[in-house]
Amino acid sequence: MASLHELLTLKTLPVDGTYVAELTRLLKSGIPATYTIEQVAAHEAGQDEADDTGSNTTPLHVLLRSLPDELSEEECQVVLRLMDVLFEFGAGWNFLDYENKSPGDLLVEQGYSCGHPLYERVVEAGVCAELLLRKLNDDIEFIEGPEDEDEEDEETEEPAAAETTADATAEADEKHGAPARDTAEHQDAYLKADLEYTDGSLVTKENKDGVMMDWETDIMRLARDSMFKHCGSGAVVLNIGFGMGIIDTFIQERGPAKHYICEAHPDVLVHMRSEGWYDKPNVVVLEGRWQDSLSALLDEGTVFFDAIYYDTFSEHYSDMLELYDTIVGLIKPEGLFSFFNGLGADRQVCYDVYKRIVELDVRNYGMDCKYTIVPLPQNPDWAGVRRSYFACDRYYHPEIRFA
Numbered sequence: 120m121a122s123l124h125e126l127l128t129l130k131t132l133p134v135d136g137t138y139v140a141e142l143t144r145l146l147k148s149g150i151p152a153t154y155t156i157e158q159v160a161a162h163e164a165g166q167d168e169a170d171d172t173g174s175n176t177t178p179l180h181v182l183l184r185s186l187p188d189e190l191s192e193e194e195c196q197v198v199l200r201l202m203d204v205l206f207e208f209g210a211g212w213n214f215l216d217y218e219n220k221s222p223g224d225l226l227v228e229q230g231y232s233c234g235h236p237l238y239e240r241v242v243e244a245g246v247c248a249e250l251l252l253r254k255l256n257d258d259i260e261f262i263e264g265p266e267d268e269d270e271e272d273e274e275t276e277e278p279a280a281a282e283t284t285a286d287a288t289a290e291a292d293e294k295h296g297a298p299a300r301d302t303a304e305h306q307d308a309y310l311k312a313d314l315e316y317t318d319g320s321l322v323t324k325e326n327k328d329g330v331m332m333d334w335e336t337d338i339m340r341l342a343r344d345s346m347f348k349h350c351g352s353g354a355v356v357l358n359i360g361f362g363m364g365i366i367d368t369f370i371q372e373r374g375p376a377k378h379y380i381c382e383a384h385p386d387v388l389v390h391m392r393s394e395g396w397y398d399k400p401n402v403v404v405l406e407g408r409w410q411d412s413l414s415a416l417l418d419e420g421t422v423f424f425d426a427i428y429y430d431t432f433s434e435h436y437s438d439m440l441e442l443y444d445t446i447v448g449l450i451k452p453e454g455l456f457s458f459f460n461g462l463g464a465d466r467q468v469c470y471d472v473y474k475r476i477v478e479l480d481v482r483n484y485g486m487d488c489k490y491t492i493v494p495l496p497q498n499p500d501w502a503g504v505r506r507s508y509f510a511c512d513r514y515y516h517p518e519i520r521f522a
């Protein structure tokens with residue numbers, strides 16, 4: 120164990136300002152704030168690099184694993200300062216340690232969850248880091264040699280909101296022989312994959328990615344209620360992504376004047392036709408990706424919506440950023456935008472980081488995002504699907520309107 124890790128095991132109590140001074144001294148001396156226990160072990164074993172196990176137990180993990188059982192208010196303030204110093208020197212908010220836990224997970228485990236200053240400090244670091252990463256990806260042009268060209272596709276793919284942890288899962292899957300072009304990650308692969316409607320779910324036939332599952336039914340009802348909160352049967356609404364048609368069935372119960380449904384997958388479109396959705400007098404099916412259909416609608420400039428709901432599959436937060444650009448031109452001034460919020464939902468701390476990022480991003484369009492927090496006491500049943508896509512015990516339902 121290096122002196123940095125040793126210090127952060129907080130052997131001497133109470134935790135006081137001397138820790139902050141010593142931490143600052145060590146980091147200023149050049150020890151990286153991301154120096155992991157695994158790197159120390161590799162160094163001690165005479166290896167150049169740590170084994171690529173995906174495990175990164177950072178000084179921040181050591182600190183948060185070493186918190187005294189009873190943390191006084193004064194000690195909590197000191198721990199916050201220690202976290203500030205670590206972040207200032209480049210500590211990461213979302214590294215996964217030897218137990219596959221992020222710093223946020225360790226705090227939640229000890230009862231320092233949403234609203235507690237220690238947890239909120241990690242969330243704040245996460246928001247800053249994600250926004251900075253986006254800015255760097257947007258602003259920096261990388262010079263590529265010819266040998267880099269094959270990798271271009273992969274590298275320009277922006278991270279999905281949930282990717283901090285989903286990436287690790289995908290990498291592990293690849294090692295175990297799952298197909299390289301993941302249908303949950305790459306929309307072109309998804310749109311070519313065969314789909315299958317089963318009892319209570321829609322999945323990709325071959326690798327059993329859950330495209331939609333009926334545990335989301337109550338969430339869809341809640342979303343429909345939001346869509347019709349300020350409008351009735353004269354409403355003109357749009358749902359992006361048909362899936363199992365759960366929300367569209369709920370929307371039909373309210374008899375809107377016009378109900379647009381945008382859907383891209385050919386198998387889903389066949390299913391919609393066979394179920395009579397094309398024959399409903401108030402339904403307009405926009406075939407194809409929203410990226411194409413909605414731009415056309417925007418150019419026409421004749422249709423404006425009271426409410427828009429978005430729930431697609433195999434898209435990333437970068438797609439949502441693009442969507443904001445489009446929907447602000449399609450929503451009526453008093454209209455509503457909402458979406459299925461699975462952003463970062465495979466880990467509570469990532470979910471909380473993206474909750475904040477959405478608020479910040481829509482503010483750039485003069486919109487406000489208000490969340491209803493819905494407890495999800497029961498873990499959904501993931502039998503029959505390759506991997507879960509929601510691991511939190513609460514759902515943040517977003518209602519976004521012009522301020």
Ligand SMILES: C[S@@+](CC[C@H](N)C(=O)[O-])C[C@H]1O[C@@H](n2cnc3c(N)ncnc32)[C@H](O)[C@@H]1O
Binds near residue numbers: 360366381431432
């Ligand atoms: C999660 S399901 C939607 C579930 C739906 N909310 C329900 O209540 O059943 C996602 C749907 O979005 C569709 N989709 C994915 N990408 C799309 C895109 N770019 N444009 C339009 N539809 C898309 C998928 O084919 C799939 O039918």
